[in-house]
Each structure stands twice: as C-alpha cells, then as structure tokens.
Amino acid sequence: MNKRRLLVASVLSGLALTSMGAMAQTDTFKIGLILPMTGPFASTGKQIEAAARLYMAQNGSTVAGKKVELIVKDDTSAPDVTKRIAQELVVNDKVSVLAGFGLTPLALATAPIATQSKTPLVVMAAATSSITEASPFIVRTSFTLPQAAVAMADWAASNQIKKVVTLVSDYGPGIDAEKYFKDRLLLNGGQVLDTLRVPMRNPDFAPFLQKVRDLKPDAVYVFVPSGIGAPLMKQFAERGLDKAGIKLIGTGDITDDDILNGMGDVANGVVTAHHYSASHNSPLNKKFVEAFGKANNGLRPNFMAVGGYDGMRVIYEAAKATKGAGGQALLDAMKGQIFESPRGPMFIDAQTRDVVHNIYIRKVEKVNGQLYNQEFATIKDVKDPGKAK
Numbered sequence: 001m002n003k004r005r006l007l008v009a010s011v012l013s014g015l016a017l018t019s020m021g022a023m024a025q026t027d028t029f030k031i032g033l034i035l036p037m038t039g040p041f042a043s044t045g046k047q048i049e050a051a052a053r054l055y056m057a058q059n060g061s062t063v064a065g066k067k068v069e070l071i072v073k074d075d076t077s078a079p080d081v082t083k084r085i086a087q088e089l090v091v092n093d094k095v096s097v098l099a100g101f102g103l104t105p106l107a108l109a110t111a112p113i114a115t116q117s118k119t120p121l122v123v124m125a126a127a128t129s130s131i132t133e134a135s136p137f138i139v140r141t142s143f144t145l146p147q148a149a150v151a152m153a154d155w156a157a158s159n160q161i162k163k164v165v166t167l168v169s170d171y172g173p174g175i176d177a178e179k180y181f182k183d184r185l186l187l188n189g190g191q192v193l194d195t196l197r198v199p200m201r202n203p204d205f206a207p208f209l210q211k212v213r214d215l216k217p218d219a220v221y222v223f224v225p226s227g228i229g230a231p232l233m234k235q236f237a238e239r240g241l242d243k244a245g246i247k248l249i250g251t252g253d254i255t256d257d258d259i260l261n262g263m264g265d266v267a268n269g270v271v272t273a274h275h276y277s278a279s280h281n282s283p284l285n286k287k288f289v290e291a292f293g294k295a296n297n298g299l300r301p302n303f304m305a306v307g308g309y310d311g312m313r314v315i316y317e318a319a320k321a322t323k324g325a326g327g328q329a330l331l332d333a334m335k336g337q338i339f340e341s342p343r344g345p346m347f348i349d350a351q352t353r354d355v356v357h358n359i360y361i362r363k364v365e366k367v368n369g370q371l372y373n374q375e376f377a378t379i380k381d382v383k384d385p386g387k388a389k
C-alpha cells in the first residue's frame, strides 16, 4: 500500500515537473546560435552575434507573446563540437531553432541533428551549394558560392580577362567557387590555366602566388573564407603580381568588409562579385550600417552580419506566423519569405529552402578615405546555380 502511494506520488510529481517544463517552454522561444567565437574564424562569430543582438534590440525580445532567448555557444570551428552543442541545445535546452554555422563542415556535421529532431536549422554563414540538401530542415540566409562565381566569370569574360588561374581554399566552398567559375569562363570562351587549392587552415600563399606569377594569366580568381583574405592580399603585392599586370578578382569573401579597410592600397581597384557590401546604396542599409556601428564601437558589418540579421528576421516572422510553435510548422513558415534585406531584395525559395538575391559586381574604391566595395552592376534575383541540375 505504502509502496503504491509512493509510486503514485512520484508519478504525480513527475507530471508536475513535466508540465512545469512545458510551461517554461511555452513562455520562451529559444534560439541556439552556434558560432566560431574563438580561433581563425572568430570574426564570423563576432559579426553574426552582433547582428543577431541588433535585430533583437530593434525588433523586441518577445515574439508571439513569448520571450525570445538567444543562447550563444562557441564551437571553436570544430565540426564534432558543433554537432555536440547542437544535440545539447535540442535535448536539454529544447531550442526551437538551431542557427549560425560559420563554416560548411560545421553545418554538414549538424544536419542529421536537425533531421532527427525536426528542428529548423538556419545557416547564416556557410555557403557551399549542397548544404541545403543535407537536411530538409535546413534554411539558408547567407549565400552560395556558385551564385557569386558565375557572376564573376561573366564579368571577367566581357572585360578582357580571358586567361585565368584559380586559387581557392581546399574545401566545399572553394571547390564550388573553382568549378562554377571555371565552367562558366570556358563557356564564355575563356581559359583556365591552372586550378590551385590551398589548405583551409593556416595557408602559406607564397608558393601558390609564385606559381600564378610564372603562369602569367590576365587574372587570378580567388576564394578564401571570411577573415583570411588579408595575408593573401599582402603577399600578392609583395610578390609583385600587381606590378606584373596580373589582376586579382574573386568572390567578395576576399574583400570582406570586416578587414577591407586595413588591407591598404593593394586592395584598391579589386573587382569582386557578391551579395552584400556595407556601402550598398539603400536607406535600409544605411540605417543598418549606422546602428550596427553604434552598437559595436564603430565596427563595419560584413556579409556574415547581414546573413545573421536576415536569419533572425526569417526566424522572428516564422515564429509570429506559427504563434511560437516549432518543428515542421516553423520550418514551413520560413519557406517562401520575401523581404527587403540590407543587401537588397531577397527571398527564401520554398522548394530549395535556399536564398535568392541580387549579386552585385563591385570595385574597391576610397570613399572619404575609407576602402569600400562600390557596387556598379546588378544581376537580379540569382538562384543558386548549384540547384539547377
């Protein structure tokens, strides 16, 4: 009898705990933001966290009557750490959304957690085309390398750049950049003299740049991840490639707004293709850049920040539409969102869950003594060419 009473009591208290847990859960809407906050890719984490906090400061910390809780975790850019943190956030913290993902391997490692737990995963940074195919719960607000690569190959071919050497970081986005640039340049009647790949971590660019110099192309086409471009620029000048008449072109990752101004004169005149420049000429972007700087000691937002800011927009609006419900409903409410971003118009393709936006051709110029990527041509509403198979 006593035993039985004990059992009933413990079942009841168990129930109480569960319903308390459920109540706590329904009062808050949790977003698990996993980013590299330390190590060589820390600038990606810093930019995205700052943008997410700015979005919350501007749009309130309640959504659908629930308090939004942003849980920021440092994955040190190690895929096994990202995956473990994601698992803990889903199981222990019961987050409604996983977000962030500073590099392709980090997003790919975590995709199975999103699928198994039916948790929407918003990729705010990583940009290899195939990422959205790794889980039906992945939505992307950053960009894809093929979008930027194809645009650059078209511009090069129509601007007397016929012979090119490609130089990319040897992993997902670099391989996408190389393939889509090369295929498109060949289609446009150009030539790729060599395809060079440098290690993703701690690369020594010197021997590769020497090779480029020896091959004497019209241009070297470059992809390196955000934050890594400065030493490459420096060595490009030190090895005299600019003096030898070799142009440097690439995706906008190389003239990343986070570090562009510190690159000095070698960056001046570099032409790239990308979806975001801090100098994008729109009232919304001016407001964004100003508010971001004000909240972060004058820091200039880069394309990582805009991916984070827009990712928060997608999450907030989806949560409003589902009144805070998560899972499949939340994912469905992310699909097809169309809005104006600081980058310009964008939408989330409902079929592919990938971002569609303008790609701009930009040239680095001095504006009031500061280096900026000045947009001078627009290719509208670019879908990921990697999905058009």
Ligand code: DHB
Residues within 6 Å of the ligand: 044, 102, 103, 104, 105, 125, 126, 127, 128, 172, 173, 224, 225, 226, 227, 253
């Ligand atoms: C990726 C990382 C970057 O820093 C970048 O600029 C582009 C792509 C990536 O790992 O997907």
